[in-house]
Amino acid sequence: MIRQEFGRPEAKRARAVDHRKKQHAAPTYQDNTYPYRLNFYTTPPTADITLEQFEQWAIDRLRVLAELEACAFRNKSPAETAAHMKPLLDKYLPIEANSSSSTQKTEQRRKDHYSHFILRLAFASTEDLRRRFARVETALFRMRMASDDKSEREAFVESLGLDWERVTDKERKMLRDELAATSAATFGAKIAPEEETWCKVDWERVPELVEQRKVYLRAGKAYVPSREQQSMVITEFTNHLDKALEMTARALPRLDEDDRLTPILNHLSKNFITPDAGYASSGAPEGAEISARNIDNLSVHFPACMSNLHKSLRRDAHLKHYGRLQYTLFLKGIGLSLDECLVFWRTSFHKVTDDTFNKEYRYNVRHVYGDVGGDANRRGGGYSPFSCQKILTEHPPGPGEAHGCPYRHFNLENLTTLLQSMGVSDRSVLQGVKEDKEKQKFHLACNRVFEYVHQKEIKRAKDEGVMTAAQLETIVHPNEYFKRSYILKNLDKKKEQAPSDVKMEAS
Amino acid sequence: MPHSEPGSEVAEDKMDIQPEADVEGSPTANGDTHGTAEEDTPMADAAQSQPEVRDHDKKDVKLEELFDDMDSDEEFPSSKEAADQTPQSSSPDELPSSIGGADLKASDPEVMRSFYQRLFPWRYLFQWLNHSPTPTNDFGHREFAFTLSNDAYLRYQSFPTADLLKKDVLRLMPSRFEIGPVYNTNPRDRKTLRNSTAFKPLSKELCFDIDLTDYDDIRTCCDKANICNKCWQFMTMAIKVIDAALREDFGFKHIMWVYSGRRGAHAWVCDKKARAMDDQKRRAIAGYLEVIRGGAQSGKKVNLRRPLHPHITRSLDILKTHFQKDVLEVQDPWQTMERQDKLLQLLPDKQLNERLRTKWNSAPGRGSLSKWADIDALAKTGASKSLDAKALLEAKQDIVLEYTYPRLDIEVSKKLNHLLKSPFVVHPGTGRVCVPIDTKSLENFDPLAVPTVQSLLQEIDAWKASEEPDSSASRVQDWEKTGLKPYVEQFRSFVIGLMKDERDVKVKRERDDESMDF
Numbered sequence A: 001m002i003r004q005e006f007g008r009p010e011a012k013r014a015r016a017v018d019h020r021k022k023q024h025a026a027p028t029y030q031d032n033t034y035p036y037r038l039n040f041y042t043t044p045p046t047a048d049i050t051l052e053q054f055e056q057w058a059i060d061r062l063r064v065l066a067e068l069e070a071c072a073f074r075n076k077s078p079a080e081t082a083a084h085m086k087p088l089l090d091k092y093l094p095i096e097a098n099s100s101s102s103t104q105k106t107e108q109r110r111k112d113h114y115s116h117f118i119l120r121l122a123f124a125s126t127e128d129l130r131r132r133f134a135r136v137e138t139a140l141f142r143m144r145m146a147s148d149d150k151s152e153r154e155a156f157v158e159s160l161g162l163d164w165e166r167v168t169d170k171e172r173k174m175l176r177d178e179l180a181a182t183s184a185a186t187f188g189a190k191i192a193p194e195e196e197t198w199c200k201v202d203w204e205r206v207p208e209l210v211e212q213r214k215v216y217l218r219a220g221k222a223y224v225p226s227r228e229q230q231s232m233v234i235t236e237f238t239n240h241l242d243k244a245l246e247m248t249a250r251a252l253p254r255l256d257e258d259d260r261l262t263p264i265l266n267h268l269s270k271n272f273i274t275p276d277a278g279y280a281s282s283g284a285p286e287g288a289e290i291s292a293r294n295i296d297n298l299s300v301h302f303p304a305c306m307s308n309l310h311k312s313l314r315r316d317a318h319l320k321h322y323g324r325l326q327y328t329l330f331l332k333g334i335g336l337s338l339d340e341c342l343v344f345w346r347t348s349f350h351k352v353t354d355d356t357f358n359k360e361y362r363y364n365v366r367h368v369y370g371d372v373g374g375d376a377n378r379r380g381g382g383y384s385p386f387s388c389q390k391i392l393t394e395h396p397p398g399p400g401e402a403h404g405c406p407y408r409h410f411n412l413e414n415l416t417t418l419l420q421s422m423g424v425s426d427r428s429v430l431q432g433v434k435e436d437k438e439k440q441k442f443h444l445a446c447n448r449v450f451e452y453v454h455q456k457e458i459k460r461a462k463d464e465g466v467m468t469a470a471q472l473e474t475i476v477h478p479n480e481y482f483k484r485s486y487i488l489k490n491l492d493k494k495k496e497q498a499p500s501d502v503k504m505e506a507s
Numbered sequence B: 001m002p003h004s005e006p007g008s009e010v011a012e013d014k015m016d017i018q019p020e021a022d023v024e025g026s027p028t029a030n031g032d033t034h035g036t037a038e039e040d041t042p043m044a045d046a047a048q049s050q051p052e053v054r055d056h057d058k059k060d061v062k063l064e065e066l067f068d069d070m071d072s073d074e075e076f077p078s079s080k081e082a083a084d085q086t087p088q089s090s091s092p093d094e095l096p097s098s099i100g101g102a103d104l105k106a107s108d109p110e111v112m113r114s115f116y117q118r119l120f121p122w123r124y125l126f127q128w129l130n131h132s133p134t135p136t137n138d139f140g141h142r143e144f145a146f147t148l149s150n151d152a153y154l155r156y157q158s159f160p161t162a163d164l165l166k167k168d169v170l171r172l173m174p175s176r177f178e179i180g181p182v183y184n185t186n187p188r189d190r191k192t193l194r195n196s197t198a199f200k201p202l203s204k205e206l207c208f209d210i211d212l213t214d215y216d217d218i219r220t221c222c223d224k225a226n227i228c229n230k231c232w233q234f235m236t237m238a239i240k241v242i243d244a245a246l247r248e249d250f251g252f253k254h255i256m257w258v259y260s261g262r263r264g265a266h267a268w269v270c271d272k273k274a275r276a277m278d279d280q281k282r283r284a285i286a287g288y289l290e291v292i293r294g295g296a297q298s299g300k301k302v303n304l305r306r307p308l309h310p311h312i313t314r315s316l317d318i319l320k321t322h323f324q325k326d327v328l329e330v331q332d333p334w335q336t337m338e339r340q341d342k343l344l345q346l347l348p349d350k351q352l353n354e355r356l357r358t359k360w361n362s363a364p365g366r367g368s369l370s371k372w373a374d375i376d377a378l379a380k381t382g383a384s385k386s387l388d389a390k391a392l393l394e395a396k397q398d399i400v401l402e403y404t405y406p407r408l409d410i411e412v413s414k415k416l417n418h419l420l421k422s423p424f425v426v427h428p429g430t431g432r433v434c435v436p437i438d439t440k441s442l443e444n445f446d447p448l449a450v451p452t453v454q455s456l457l458q459e460i461d462a463w464k465a466s467e468e469p470d471s472s473a474s475r476v477q478d479w480e481k482t483g484l485k486p487y488v489e490q491f492r493s494f495v496i497g498l499m500k501d502e503r504d505v506k507v508k509r510e511r512d513d514e515s516m517d518f
C-alpha cells in the first residue's frame, strides 16, 4: 500500500491497498530496514499492507496518542506519564531495544513506522489537527528517547548526521562564567564547563532551550552542553514532522480518488476530537433559571476562575479582553442565551455609555455566539467554552488582567483569599491546595475545592445512586464544574436529573 | 451579509490575522470540488470592487483578536472616537498644543492630506520595506491595512510602488495604516489561488510593543494614557535592555525603535534572518526576553532561577542605576504605608520585615530610597536571627527587575502575521508623528517634544514666508523645512544601512553561484 509516497505532491495516483490482490498473498515488505528503535520517519513505507492492517495499526497508535495527550492535559510529570503509558504501549505499540532478544523487533518497528504514516494522512487536513498530531508525536518520541539505551541513542543520533560545531577550549575558557551560569541553572552546579563538551549551533536550531533561557547566546549562536543534545534532536524531529505534514496536506486531495481509504481516514480524525469540543452547545441544567439577573445567584456554583472574573467584573464594572472572552464563553456554556448575555454585559459595564457599548462590545458577544462572523463561525455556532487545559496554558494574564486559572496564576496568598471568599476555610483543604499548586496539579486543587464545597451532596448522590462514579470523575472543564455543582446543590428539586456525560477526549 | 459592523476591528496599532481563515470564495469554479469543509463555501463576493471593506461579516477572525484592544482605555480607542473626541475628554493635556492658527485637529482631513502629501517619507518607507531601490515582491506582496475615518478597516491592500501607495492613501485618507507580512503571492490576488492554504505569509520584521499602561502598578506620576518625562524613563530602560539582547545575544543589527505617538514604543527588527522567522522562533525570542510574568493577582512577578542567566545579569547591570534614580528617587514607589506593604511582601524574612515595618511606621513619609537602604542596614545589625543573606539578595534582585525590567506586550512579537502601525503616521489623539527614536541618544528623547502634525504644517508655512526669495527654495523638500528633518534623516540612514547589507548578501550569493559553475 501507501505506494502513494507520502508527502510527494507529484505522485499522481494514490494507489492504496489493493486488497483484492493482496488479501490472499503474504504481504511483502520491501526496502525498509530498521537498525534503530527510534525513527525519524523520513522515509515513507513502500511495501503493501492489507486494509485491515491499515485500519488496526492506525487505531492502535491513535489510542496511544490520545492517552498521551490526556496525560499532558492533566499535567502529569514525565515520570508519571511514562508509568501511566507503559501498559498501553506494551499492548498497542511495543518497541524493543536492539539489545532485546525479542524476535518481534522488526515487526514492531514496521507497525510503528506504518501507523505513523497512516495517521499523518488522517491528521494532515487542518492546521489544528496537524499541530496536535505533531505535538503528541513529539511527546511520544521524547518519551521513547528518554527510555532508550544510552549507547543505542547515541548511535541513532549519530546516524542522523546533524552538524554541530564543537566549542574550542580557548573559547570555552573565555566564556567560562557565562557557560557556568547556564549550565548550573539548568542542570545543577555539578559539572564545570571545562569538563564538558559544548557545541555551538544557530540559536534557531534550539528554540525550546532559548525560550526557557537554558543556553547562553552570543551573536546568534547558542552554546549547548552535550547533555542537551536530546532537546536538539527533539527539535529536529518536530521541525521535520511539521514540514512533512504540510507536504502531506498538499498531496492530500489526491487521496480522494480511493474511496476505501477516505472513510477510514475520516473516522480516525473524528476520533481525535479536541478536548474543548465537549461544551460547544451545552444546555442549562434542567430547572435552572439562566438569566442575566440571576448570574449573581448562580455564581456560587462557579469554579474559582469564573468566580474571580465575576468578582472583578462587579468590582470594576469592566474586564479586559481575555477576561471578557473567557467569561462570555463560560456563560454561553452554562446556557445563557445571546439576548440575556448582551443584557448581562450591558448592565455590568454600567460606567460606559450605550454608544460605547454598542460600538465596542456588542459585536464581540454576538460573534462568540455565532450570531455574526464568517460562514464557518455561524455554522459552528461561534466558539466553544474554554477547557481548563486552554485556560491553563494559553495567554497567561498580564498586569491588570483577571482571566486565567487562579490555582496557577495567583500567588498563594491571593489564592487563599479568593478561596476563603468562596467559603473554603478548612485548613487541611487549603494545605492540600497549596501542595497541589506546588506540584503544578492545578486541576487537582480545583477538584479538591469542589469536593470540599460539595462533600455532603456528593455523599448523598453516591448513597442514593443519583450519580454514578463516572459522573463524578475529575473535572477538567469549568462548565462541567458549574453543571455538577448546580445539580448537586439542587438534588431535592431534581432527583432524576443527572449530569450528562461529556466526552472530553478521544479514547 | 451586512457589510459594516461598527467598531469591530479597529485595533490599537496591531492586528493579528489568520490568512488561512479568510477563505470565502475560494475557487470552486474550476470544477475542483475536493478540499476541506471550509473551502466549499460559495463565491459570495467574487465580483466585489476594490478596495474591499474587510469586516467581520466577511471572514473568520480568531475570536481572541476580536476581543483584542477593545478596551476603552486603549491608546487608540478607535479612529472614529479620536475624530469625535471633544477636548474635554480623558486627557486634555495630551491634545496638541495650539500655536497660533493650528487649531485644526490632527485628524482633520485637510491636515491629514497635507501631511501625507508633503511630509510623509514615502520614498524611504518604500526602500525600507523593499530592501532595494527597484521594486520587488518584498514591497509588492506586502500587506497594508488602512483604518478609514468612517471606521472601515481595509485588509490586504498591496502596491507595486511607493507612488501607488501614496496615491491610494491620498484617495482614501486613512487615519492611520498598518504594515503586515510579505505574502507568497500578491495579497490582492489571494482569492484566485487554488485553496486557502496556498496563501501564506512568508516574512515580516520581528516586532516589539511596549506600553506605559502596563506600568500602572509601579508608576506613581501618571496613569492610563497619560505620560510625562518621569515615567518615560521606564521606556528608556526598556529599550536599552531589549536592544542589547537583540544585538548581543541574537546578533541582529538592523533594529529601529519608533515612538508610538502617545505612551509607548515599537521595535522593528529588520534583519533578513529576523524577517524569515516562523512563529516558533518568534515565540522563543519572546519567551527569552520575558521576565515579568503574572496578572493582577499573581503577587511576585519575577521568579528567576539561580544562577542568573547572562542576559539577566547584563540587564540588571543596565537597570540598577535607573532603579536608584528613576524609580526610587523619582517615582518613590513605596512612600505610603499601603505601598510599603507591597515592598515588604516581596521580601523573604518575616523578622526583618517586622523590624522594617516598625521603623517605617514611626517615620511616616520616609522615602523609598531610604527604605531600600534600610533593608541592608537592618539586616547587618542582626535584626533577624534566621536571616538567609542569599535569599535576601536574590529577593532584592527580583525587586529591581520587577520595577525596571521591560514589560512587553508579547503577543505582538509571537506571530509572523501580526500587523503593526507604520512609522511616521500621525497619532490621531495627540497629533504626534510616530518618529524613530535614536538609541544613541536615548536619554535625550522627549516624547512630549515630538512634533505634532499641526506644528509641522505651520513650520512649512513659516519657512516659505521667510525663505521664499531664495531661488534654491524649490529644491528643498517640505520635510526638510520642519522639525521632522532629523527623524527622516535618521530613518534614511537606517534604510541605507539595511539596503547595503541586503545587497552585499545578494552579491556574495551571486558570486558563489558563479564559482559553482566552474
Ligand SMILES: [Zn+2]
Pocket: B219, B221, B222, B226, B227, B228, B229, B230, B231, B232
Ligand atoms: Zn508620568
